[in-house]
Amino acid sequence: MKPLLEIADLQAWYGKSHVLHGVSLTLMPGETVALLGRNGVGKTTTLRSVMGLLSNLKGTLLFDGRSLMGMPTHAIASLGISLVPEHRGIFATLTVEENLKLAWRPSSRWDLASAWNMFPALEERRKTYAGKLSGGEQQMLAIARALMPGPRLLLLDEPTEGLAPVIVERLVATMRELKAAGLPILLVEQSLDVCRAIAERHVIIDEGRIVWSGDTQALEAADRIVREHLTLENA
Amino acid sequence: MQGQVILFQLLNGIGIGMIYFLLSVGLTMIFGLMRFVNFAHGTLYLVGAYTAYSVSLLTGSMWWALAFGPLAAAVIALISERLILRHTYEMPHEAQILVTFALALIFQESIILIFDPLAKNVPVPSLLSGIVFIGSFVYPAYRLAVVFAAAVIAILLWFALERTRFGAALRAGSESTEMVSLLGINVQKVFMVAFLVGGGLAGLAGTLSAPLRGVEPFMGSEALGVAFVVVVVGGIGSFTGALLGGLLIGVVQSMASSLWPEGARLMIYGAMALVLLVRPAGLMGRS
Structure with a gap:
């Protein structure tokens, strides 16, 4: 099967500061992938890069086999990618x-x-x-x-941030509904619980690079990785 | 002042104020949407007025002038936006001011070259050249027609802004153009239409005011000053603010001109200072 979203060796800069150092990530049709990481390691930048919001980019960005590089944001959105910033x-x-x-x-x-x-x-x-x-x-x-x-693809950037637990539960239920309806989701989250509840595959990013990826079961077992690359408060 | 004189000046002020509203609404929208400082906005008023003058001279009819004045201004707004201004959106305000100020000077000097620096009269449309009796009170029909026409346009604009998808995109864009483009809307096109409509309205303001005050090459820079005052008084980016600010400044100017004719201009800025003391973000401004 062809990936719906394919990010390969993506590098990005904000002005002179190099923030993504070669991010690679694929998302298959119908799949929900969680992108985890501490603050400031490039999660939001990855999503913004997909939407064409960064002017300085290198690497490969394919949606349904079509390159998004250099496309204006509204055109990318019109292809069927929605970002909740x-x-x-x-x-x-x-x-x-x-x-x-x-x-x-x-x-x-x-x-x-x-x-x-x-x-x-x-x-x-x-x-x-x-x-x-x-x-x-x-x-x-x-x-x-x-x-x-x-x-055809939903990008969610920290949807549960700053919300009360009952609201988070409600949102998790909503995301599961969307997932059940077959909508692929790329979720950026700090809460491991939310990631486990929704995504079948998890990708950990640190300092602008992907350092680990695996399914929910593997994430449970990957104690050391979680401790090393995610903050303890959120674990 | 006698009651009749006061009423006369008040009506004049409302007429001038409605013209100021048409002049300023484009400037406030464009600034609210793109944070773009357009010192060439008064030029569109100038172009509207001179087109009206030329067309009425050529055709002998002010009605053609009413159509061509706004059209010429809208076309010039669109061309300058596409060719020059859109390349300056990302630049700092100083650069935008320099570029648009240069444009304004080029147009002003071209008008002096094509015509001459002298002021000229523009006739009132024949149908509206008479007077209207309001009880025992006599008032020029054209001035009433200006108030009426501008009010109709204000209502249409309000509908376009509040009840259409384009209007919603414009209002949303003044909060975040990035978010609007994330919804799949081409913000560049929204900018373009805003320039076209805003330019056309400034041209209409110039056209409508031409029979009232004649035309001269420096009316554009004068209009620019007034337009910025209206925008600041009303609150940047606010449609209702432009309407209230325009009316306030128009009435202040008209009243002051019968009390202290030399100081009428000064009173405009006095009114602005007073409004800003009480409401620093303007009448309808969001801080």
Whole structure:
């Protein structure tokens, strides 16, 4: 089978600082992969590189066999990749419904009804300005909005960051639902529990390089790796 | 001042204010969206006014002028955005100011070369050249028509901003253009349309004001100053702010010109200073 997303020897720079030193990662159709690592090791940069948000890149980026290198962000998004960025990026001065409608496309299999169906709490607040939502609601809105264009791949950047445990549980359930529906997900997470609950394959990144990858069972066994490359607080 | 005089100056102020709104709304949108400082914005007002003057001279009809003034300004806004300005979005504000200021000077000097530096009159459309009785009060029909036309455009613009997908993209873009592009929307196209519409409206402001104040080559730089005052008073990036700011500045200018004609310009800046003392982010501004 052909990989849906193929990242090979990806190098990236922010100005003069070299942040990715050859990241390689593949994601097969239907697969959920977790990208783990401490703060500042290149997780977010990897996702942003896929979306064409870094101007200085080297290496290979293929989506469904097609190179993403040099493509503008909106064109990459239109191919069917949705990113839910860190800190959600919801439009505070737009209503919940406007946030969703802005992302919708005629070709999409998602619509407002399916968004309300998945997130009933959002429907109750459809006319509310998104800036007035709670953190958990904002994260649901960010995910719902990312689904509106009908993506073929969902990139999630720390979706559970800063949220209360009950909300995290709710989000994990949502991600499992999406996974069950066959939507491939590349998840950046600091919480090992969340990764174990959702992903079947885990990739650990440190200092801009992939240092380990394996399935959930292997991750349980990889004590030393986890201690070495992930912070103890999050383990 | 007598009651009639006050009413007359108030109505004049509203008319000028609506023109100021049309002039400024593009500037505030473009700054809100792209953080782009456009010192060539007054040029579009200038182009609108001179196109109106030329067309009314050639065709003898102000109605053609009303169509061509905004159109010429919109086309020039679009061409300058595509050819020059879009390459400066990533540059610091100083560079944008230099480039757009140069553009403004080039247009101003070209107008002096093509026409001459002298002020010229532009006729009022024949249909609107009369007066209107409001009770015992007499008022020029054209000035009322300007208020009415600008109000219609303000309502249409409001609908376009609040009720269309393009309007939502524009409002979302003033929060984060990166996030808008992540949703698959081509932000460059949004910028382009914003320039086209904003330029056309500044051209319309120039066209509508031409019969009221005539045309002269330096009206563009004067308009630029007023437009920045309106944008700052109203709050950067705010549509409602541009409307309220335009009306406030228009009324202040009109009232001041009957009390202290020499200081009318100064009073505009006085009003701005007062507003900023009370609301540093402007009337409708988000801090």
